[in-house]
Amino acid sequence: MIKMREPAWRxxxxxxxxxxxxxxxxxxxxxxxxxxxxxAKVNRLYIVGVxxxxxxxxxxGIRRKARISDPTGSHIVYAETFKPEVAGILADIQIxxxxxxxxxxxxxxxxxxxxxxxxxxxxxxxxxxxxxxxxILEACKNMALRIDAIxxxxxxxxxxxxxxxxxxxxxxxxxGVVEAIKLYKEIDIEHYEILLKEALSFITSKKIDxxxxxxxxxxxxxxxxxxxxxxxxxxxxxxxxxxxxGIEKDSVEEIIYSLMEKGLIYEPQLGKIKLV
Amino acid sequence: MNDEIEEAVEEIISxxxxxxxxxxDDLKRFIDYGVPLSQAKDAILHKYGxxxxxxxxxxxxxxxxGINTVGKIIFxxxxxxxxxxxxxxxxxxxxxxxxxxxxxxxxKDFNIKVGDVLRIKNASSxxxxxxxxxxxxxxxxxxxxxxxxxxxKRAPKKYNLxxxxxxxxxxxxxxxxxxxxxxxxxxxxxxxxxxxxxIEDETARIRFTSWxxxxxEENKVYxxxxxxxxxxxxxxxxxxxxxxxxxxxDEEIFRERRVIPIYKVVEAGGGIDLLIEGTILxxxxxxxxxxxxxxxNRRTREGVCEEDGNVDAIPDLRIRALVDDGTGAVDVxxxxxxxxxxxxxxxxxxxxxxxxxxxxxxxxxxxEDKLIAHPVRxxxxxxxxxxxxxxxxxxxxxxxxxxxxEANELLASMGD
Numbered sequence: 001m002i003k004m005r006e007p008a009w010r011x012x013x014x015x016x017x018x019x020x021x022x023x024x025x026x027x028x029x030x031x032x033x034x035x036x037x038x039x040a041k042v043n044r045l046y047i048v049g050v051x052x053x054x055x056x057x058x059x060x061g062i063r064r065k066a067r068i069s070d071p072t073g074s075h076i077v078y079a080e081t082f083k084p085e086v087a088g089i090l091a092d093i094q095i096x097x098x099x100x101x102x103x104x105x106x107x108x109x110x111x112x113x114x115x116x117x118x119x120x121x122x123x124x125x126x127x128x129x130x131x132x133x134x135x136i137l138e139a140c141k142n143m144a145l146r147i148d149a150i151x152x153x154x155x156x157x158x159x160x161x162x163x164x165x166x167x168x169x170x171x172x173x174x175x176g177v178v179e180a181i182k183l184y185k186e187i188d189i190e191h192y193e194i195l196l197k198e199a200l201s202f203i204t205s206k207k208i209d210x211x212x213x214x215x216x217x218x219x220x221x222x223x224x225x226x227x228x229x230x231x232x233x234x235x236x237x238x239x240x241x242x243x244x245x246g247i248e249k250d251s252v253e254e255i256i257y258s259l260m261e262k263g264l265i266y267e268p269q270l271g272k273i274k275l276v
Numbered sequence: 277m278n279d280e281i282e283e284a285v286e287e288i289i290s291x292x293x294x295x296x297x298x299x300x301d302d303l304k305r306f307i308d309y310g311v312p313l314s315q316a317k318d319a320i321l322h323k324y325g326x327x328x329x330x331x332x333x334x335x336x337x338x339x340x341x342g343i344n345t346v347g348k349i350i351f352x353x354x355x356x357x358x359x360x361x362x363x364x365x366x367x368x369x370x371x372x373x374x375x376x377x378x379x380x381x382x383x384k385d386f387n388i389k390v391g392d393v394l395r396i397k398n399a400s401s402x403x404x405x406x407x408x409x410x411x412x413x414x415x416x417x418x419x420x421x422x423x424x425x426x427x428x429k430r431a432p433k434k435y436n437l438x439x440x441x442x443x444x445x446x447x448x449x450x451x452x453x454x455x456x457x458x459x460x461x462x463x464x465x466x467x468x469x470x471x472x473x474x475i476e477d478e479t480a481r482i483r484f485t486s487w488x489x490x491x492x493e494e495n496k497v498y499x500x501x502x503x504x505x506x507x508x509x510x511x512x513x514x515x516x517x518x519x520x521x522x523x524x525x526d527e528e529i530f531r532e533r534r535v536i537p538i539y540k541v542v543e544a545g546g547g548i549d550l551l552i553e554g555t556i557l558x559x560x561x562x563x564x565x566x567x568x569x570x571x572x573n574r575r576t577r578e579g580v581c582e583e584d585g586n587v588d589a590i591p592d593l594r595i596r597a598l599v600d601d602g603t604g605a606v607d608v609x610x611x612x613x614x615x616x617x618x619x620x621x622x623x624x625x626x627x628x629x630x631x632x633x634x635x636x637x638x639x640x641x642x643x644e645d646k647l648i649a650h651p652v653r654x655x656x657x658x659x660x661x662x663x664x665x666x667x668x669x670x671x672x673x674x675x676x677x678x679x680x681x682e683a684n685e686l687l688a689s690m691g692d
Binding site for chain 2: 004005006007008009010046048100102123125127130131133134136137138140141142144170171172173193196197200201203204
């Protein structure tokens with residue numbers, strides 16, 4: 001009998017990290033799934049992003065914790081002792097660089113109703129920008145498909161897997177979406193639609209004005225680009241310059257954090273900023 | 277009170293094959309003696325239990341015992357299974373009457389053949405994909421009957437070839453015969469002529485076998501009703517026979533090869549003439565340079581072939597990789613020719629690199645570097661495999677995708 005191998009979900013950090021529910025099957029030894037708010041039913045993930053941080057973990061053997069940034073946020077990725085080669089590969093990759101990770105959903109529920117999800121890496125590899133863009137596209141397509149399926153499902157009296165499959169959704173999408181509708185009382189679809197458009201505009205040359213911040217982002221990127229030396233530029237100097245261009249002080253900090261989340265800038269050392 | 281007794285009598289008659297008068301007499305006697313009705317009912321059922329009525333196949337439900345029925349064997353095949361560490365030969369197939377067709381499993385050899393009409397006593401049933409499946413065990417009695425019975429003529433369900441999966445029965449398809457070949461097979465000491473080949477519609481290509489001569493011709497389009505599907509060498513196969521209707525159509529079919537999402541391939545249990553796109557996420561062990569026996573083509577270990585002993589092994593390049601598109605995953609085997617194409621490097625180059633480094637792992641490292649995380653388009657057939665659907669690539673290429681263009685299209689389709 002052929003057992004289906006879990007597909008590797010291309011999923012943005014913002015959506016994955018928002019997950020509040022885990023699905024467990026009654027069948028023994030069957031895997032646990034993270035059910036995301038938009039109905040991804042995740043056991044295995046494939047993520048590509050910017051390696052922005054690598055931390056040594058305590059305990060026995062080699063354990064490392066990495067942050068992989070995508071246009072929406074950062075995935076937390078663990079390289080555990082049983083995969084020393086993965087921890088090794090990550091340590092050899094310069095920060096920042098584009099990396100691809102294949103891994104399993106890592107679930108931590110310290111108490112009822114509290115859920116932390118991350119990724120346990122099985123494979124890590126440094127990749128190029130083209131592959132990163134392709135991954136963003138795939139993650140966007142998958143997200144768009146699930147947004148459509150969630151909307152269809154919510155319009156049904158009794159959303160069922162069979163009904164969603166009938167109108168053309170893959171079984172795996174239908175299963176996750178039906179569970180998400182059941183588990184999440186309110187799904188802020190609009191929030192994720194904005195996120196999706198933002199992520200898409202990341203790979204299109206035609207930047208669209210989704211948020212007012214976008215203009216500010218470009219200004220600040222330009223400032224950093226002009227002022228950074230080998231070691232980056234002082235945080236305070238960027239804020240000073242940005243205010244001169246007419247951005248509010250509060251917004252400046254917000255924009256800098258947002259640029260970091262997106263993996264466009266990073267801190268080579270505390271208090272310094274540099275373009276990726 | 278009388279109504280209740282009446283109801284009980286009806287119920288008993290529906291279960292056992294005994295005249296009404298007898299049942300009424302029995303029931304009255306029990307009640308006269310003060311036996312509660314429900315117990316009286318059970319006692320009578322128990323008394324006539326051995327005469328338990330023969331049921332129509334549609335009335336058989338999952339997880340029942342003591343099932344008696346009459347049915348005709350539509351299809352039977354044998355397979356080996358392991359039961360508590362022991363290899364056993366079991367038989368499985370389809371059985372039907374004028375009310376339904378369901379799958380069955382026979383746990384011993386009852387010498388059943390296709391077309392046999394059987395009286396079955398004391399069978400049981402289990403559940404298979406939500407439907408009942410009959411099971412014939414050591415305790416089941418089977419007698420061959422010398423008359424024929426009609427089979428159900430429910431309207432077959434229409435399918436595109438891409439949606440066919442192993443286990444379906446009574447399907448209707450429409451397709452063009454791409455290839456056909458006549459051959460003889462030995463089934464239970466009987467020589468039968470069969471016709472097998474490849475049929476296609478707009479959505480897919482699939483292997484077929486016809487157990488009857490329908491005078492099928494290549495390049496002609498047919499509608500086939502009442503066919504069923506089973507898995508053969510790692511791909512679904514369309515089967516039809518004397519119970520099926522085949523009609524020649526005055527139509528043409530043009531198939532454009534389209535990319536199939538991988539979950540479809542997984543759900544179908546494989547297929548032929550498949551075009552898939554996905555990302556290479558993992559290389560399986562023994563990808564790279566391997567050595568083969570010049571006589572039998574088997575893989576050698578340290579110059580030794582398990583069949584031919586010490587041989588002058590010849591090098592070969594092959595890759596086995598996991599390809600995943602986010603909806604599902606398959607293994608793909610790339611032979612030397614296709615590997616050289618996607619790597620853009622000849623085996624000879626790899627051989628000299630490996631010789632210089634005195635290490636063949638260096639080749640595997642280069643392959644990993646070139647392929648992992650890269651999207652690839654693969655064309656080929658699935659082959660028999662146990663754990664994951666495996667596709668043998670007849671052709672493949674690394675996909676160069678214009679992410680920006682596609683992203684613009686997706687944005688445009690979303691509106692504001």
